[in-house]
Amino acid sequence: MTDQSNGARVAALVGPYSSGKTTLFEDILFSAGAIPRRGSVKDGTSLGDSGAEARARTMSTDLNIASFDYLGDAWTAIDCPGSVELIHDAQCAMMVADVVVVVCDPKPERAVTLSPVLHFLDDRNIPHMLYINKMDQEDASVRATFEALQAISSRPLLLREIPIRDADGQLTGMVDLVSERAFRWEPHKKSEMISMPKDMAALEEGARNTMLESLADFDDALMMELLEDVAPSTGDVYENLVRDLRKDLIVPVFFGSAENENGVTRLMKALRHDAPSPAETAARLGLPEAAKSAQVFNTGYAGKAGKQSHVRVWSGEIGDGDVLNGDRVANVGQPLGAKTTLVGKAGPGAVVTLGRMAEARTGDFLTEGGTTKADWPAPPTPMFALALSTDHHADEVRLSAALARLSEAHPSIRAAHDPETGELILEGQGAIQLQIALKELEADTGLSLTQDIPTVPFRGTITKSITQKARHKKQSGGHGEFADVELEVKPLPRGTGFAFVDRIVGGAVPKQYIPAVEKGVRAFLDKGPDGYPIVDVAVTLVDGSHHNVDSSDMAFQKAAAKAMGEALPKCAPIKLEPVQKVTLSAPSEFTPKVQRIATGRRGQLLGFDAKPGWPGWDEVQALIPAAEMGDIVTELRSVSLGVGTLTSEFDHLQKV
Structure with a gap:
């Protein structure tokens, strides 16, 4: 296993579906020498997404985890699923990461698809970088994408490099704004340092000044240097970048083409120099101190191998035979895609699998002393x-x-x-x-x-009052069955429920049988004549008769149910359907389409407003019948670039 005396670091790769995360993941592993050759997502030969379902869908369906060395440092990269439906898995990985690389494509109109990820990172103060992928595409613009991303980020974005283009506008390299060095890119080759193109000098100077001014917002000394036209040293600039990233004050922005392996080495070097240590991350998370500790961030079941807990070690050395939270540690393994190598023990910062930790659950903080609570994101509400x-x-x-x-x-x-x-x-x-x-x-x-499709829980009710008599009589030798009741059945206001009243006088129905009458009425209403419950009904027992020998609880239950069955068709019954109060969330540009989704499903719009804490997003409130809710989230996402979400709760019953 890798020497982790300095603590292994973790980078999580996140971003929307089709942004190219898994290709970048493959590039990183190949560049680090962790795999002998670079696989292809398109050809189904990548280390990540090796499962049958991921291959069939050509998308990440689970976390891809790989531990490796890079220039003598121990690292783990976690490639996270991009679908918004699998975002909780990504959130769990981001929670244990020292730094997160947010991958996106260069289409400004798709920048909004990063909103859920950036909001989570900003809310949790997790250090992160942006990597604009697929810059080899025609008309790809770093500047336009940068501006679109800044509109949805609550942290200031900081461009770390600018593109070099040829006479035809094709991307051929980049200029690093800190070192002020220029590099030429060629597909699947290492970048080559070149002289600064003459036509780039003024552009580079302007972009570098913008970067320095952003850094100066968090450093008074740097601000004074800029005001006095003193050029800060390269060392001071790097120091500011590292400090501000680790405090999640800024978001550095890089770009490249993972498909062509361009811009990957620069990104990896930034990770190596800038990412916080495991100890800094543990302090940011406020984790309790312990001689030995680890945290479960993913749980899986692997056939005969049984339960596998993916954990990050925070302190001490975790090894086979240790007892954490009452479970004995076994089969400590280091992951590399679908392959896990048994290593026996792991030190601070490492990401490993622990076998058959029966009591461990995702989010658990494991120590020798037992369960210790730690902050963890709650799973999103089902949709x-x-x-x-x-x-x-x-x-x-x-x-x-x-x-x-x-x-x-x-x-x-x-x-x-x-x-x-x-x-x-x-x-x-x-x-x-x-x-x-x-x-x-x-x-x-x-x-x-x-x-x-789940059955909709319809209800029934009545709109008219009736008084109904019914007699149950049965003689079959020996004791028979006899009960006679007269019930008054009335509608109640919507949402009232059920009421039973006894108005018997003179003992026409003995007191011991009155509960049986109510039981018979309830049994009938619970099932209803059409298979769904009848609600908002008041039933009053007004009269009846009994037999000293043949009357019984069961006889009165049957008589009451019979009376209800005969009364209901005369009470102008109606069918009720549940109506949900729904909040539909989406970027503001899609609000009119979201409103049409609600009204197209027999919904009643209640209004819309800005979504709190989500710049550029709206929430549309509506009342929508439950029968129309089945695939509403699918339609919502189809009109909102896949990022729309909803919450729903029962509101009332209404006539179908």
């Missing part, structure tokens, strides 16, 4: 659901166990039986996440699972 079923009832036990493992590995997925419909409901962030989960379930259990 999409499926009803699952198996071919055979006996398979449900196996499925339930697999669902428990699934929910543990993916905390943003929930599974539970709906007590009203009896359906097994799987909830998550969207259709993509749940389809990936279903593949995982089928591989885990070998079961063929049927999926459907």
Whole structure:
């Protein structure tokens, strides 16, 4: 295992789907010598995204983790899924990272797709850099993309380099604004230092001054030097850059083409020089001190290998045989994509897998003393659901166990039986996440699972009052069954529920049987004549009769249910549907489309406002029938570049 006496550092790669994170991940590993050849995402030969589902979808479906050495320093890179539906996995990786590299493409109109990631990083004060990828594309503009990104970042962006272009406008290299050195780029070759192009001198000077002025906002001494026209030393500039990044005061911006391996070495050197140490990160997170500690940031199940906990070691040396949080540590392994090498022990900063830590959960802070609480992001609220079923009832036990493992590995997925419909409901962030989960379930259990839209919990009620008599009489030798009731059935205001009143006088129905009448009424209303409950009804027992021998609780229950069954059709019954209060969030430019989504689903708009803490985003509030909510998040994301989200809660029942 790598010498980690100085502490291994961790960089997480995040960004929207198709931004090129996994290609950059591959470049980093190849450049560091961690892999013998550079694989291709397109050809299905990359170290990352090696799982069958990731290959089939040509997208990251889980964290890709690789530990390696770079110029004598120990590192772990974590390539995170880009889909907004899998953002919680990315958030968990970002929590344990010393620095985050946010990867994006050079289209200014797509800058908004970074909003969820940048908001999380800014909110958590996590040091991060931006890497504008795919700069080899025609019309790619560093300046336009930079300005679009600044509009959604609460931290000032700091351009660390500027592009060099040929006469045709093609990107051929870059100028480093700190060292003031120029480099030529060629596809799949190391960059070559060249003389500063004459036509770049003025542009470089202006860009460098802008960078220095941004740094001076956080350093009075540097500000005085600039005011007095004193050129700061290169060492002082680097010192400012490192300090400000580690405090999450600035966001350095780099660019390149991961597909051509351009700009990768410059990025790696910036990571090496600028990223905080594990001790600084632990202090930023406010982690408790302990002789030995580690934190679980990802949980998985690997066939016969069983449960695997990905942890970052924060202090001490974690080794096989140690006891953390009551679990004995075993099979300490160092990951490199799908391959894990058993190493036996790991020191501060290292990212390793621990086998079969039965009690450990994602987010747990592990120490020898037992469970210690540490801050951790809560899973996002589910936005999409499926009803699952198996071919055979006996398979449900196996499925339930697999669902428990699934929910543990993916905390943003929930599974539970709906007590009203009896359906097994799987909830998550969207259709993509749940389809990936279903593949995982089928591989885990070998079961063929049927999926459907969850049943909408309709209700019924009445709009007219009626008085109804009913008699239950049965004689079959010996004691018979007899009960006679007269019920007054009335509608109640919406949302009132159910009320039962006893107005019996003179003992027409003995007191011991009155609870049985109420029970019979409730049993009928709970199921209703059409299979859904009847609500907002008042039932009064006004009269009846009994038999000294043949009357019983069961007889009065049956008589009451019969009376309700005969009364209901005469009470002008109506069907009610649940209506949800929904908040739809999206960038402001998409607000009109979001409003049309709501009204197109029989929704009633309540208004919209700016989303608190999210510059350039709106929240649209609406009342929407639950029957229309099934795939609304899919449509929402289709009109908002994939970043729209929603929250929903029951509001009221209304007539269908």
